[in-house]
Amino acid sequence: DQQVKQNSPSLSVQEGRISILNCDYTNSMFDYFLWYKKYPAEGPTFLISISSIKDKNEDGRFTVFLNKSAKHLSLHIVPSQPGDSAVYFCAARTSGNTPLVFGKGTRLSVIA
Amino acid sequence: DVKVTQSSRYLVKRTGEKVFLECVQDMDHENMFWYRQDPGLGLRLIYFSYDVKMKEKGDIPEGYSVSREKKERFSLILESASTNQTSMYLCASRWTAGEAFFGQGTRLTVV
Numbered sequence: 001d002q003q004v005k006q007n008s009p010s011l012s013v014q015e016g017r018i019s020i021l022n023c024d025y026t027n028s029m030f031d032y033f034l035w036y037k038k039y040p041a042e043g044p045t046f047l048i049s050i051s052s053i054k055d056k057n058e059d060g061r062f063t064v065f066l067n068k069s070a071k072h073l074s075l076h077i078v079p080s081q082p083g084d085s086a087v088y089f090c091a092a093r094t095s096g097n098t099p100l101v102f103g104k105g106t107r108l109s110v111i112a
Numbered sequence: 113d114v115k116v117t118q119s120s121r122y123l124v125k126r127t128g129e130k131v132f133l134e135c136v137q138d139m140d141h142e143n144m145f146w147y148r149q150d151p152g153l154g155l156r157l158i159y160f161s162y163d164v165k166m167k168e169k170g171d172i173p174e175g176y177s178v179s180r181e182k183k184e185r186f187s188l189i190l191e192s193a194s195t196n197q198t199s200m201y202l203c204a205s206r207w208t209a210g211e212a213f214f215g216q217g218t219r220l221t222v223v
Contacts, residue, residue: 009152034211043116043202043214044155089155097162097208099145099170104154 003027004092006103015112019077023090023103030092035064035075038087080110114139118203118215125222131190133218135203143206144186146178148199161186193222
């Protein structure tokens with residue numbers, strides 16, 4: 001049973017516009033959420049995280065929103081740039097020393 | 113800067129071979145992980161380790177084993193490689209809290 005779901009396999013956005021990537025989860029015990037970015041033939045790199053005590057976290061062009069009641073989080077990228085084209089993975093974990101659970105990823109294409 | 117280094121970027125092995133994938137981290141992280149990434153399936157956890165000589169099965173441990181004899185090194189072993197183990201293998205490490213840091217990945221092809 002998939003605990004972290006990214007229902008959009010791909011997304012295409014014009015350069016300069018906002019990219020919104022979505023993620024849903026089923027495990028109500030998750031309390032820490034992360035987004036990773038991955039280029040082909042490279043390992044994922046950490047982008048931004050949010051703990052369950054917050055509903056928003058910002059870092060430059062990247063903002064993550066968490067809606068605990070809906071078990072939903074989203075990553076906003078503003079403005080989108082061609083270099084943002086990559087696969088984005090949503091991940092979550094419960095408290096304590098537990099592994100990250102990943103979604104299947106969304107491929108973002110930013111068109112110049 | 114945290115560095116997680118995987119021993120090979122690309123590897124081609126024959127069916128039935130025993131394969132070793134090595135991962136080394138330089139940040140004294142307690143936790144280390146092996147994932148594999150396949151198209152449409154995301155990252156799936158194979159094994160992880162909380163400390164030296166400790167290991168825990170992840171979601172897809174069948175056909176794999178691991179070894180952690182030193183804190184900085186976590187090895188993934190394919191006992192008898194099969195074509196369905198062709199994949200991108202990703203090693204990661206982290207402290208007890210916070211984000212995990214990934215290596216550059218090993219693209220393994222089993223022929």
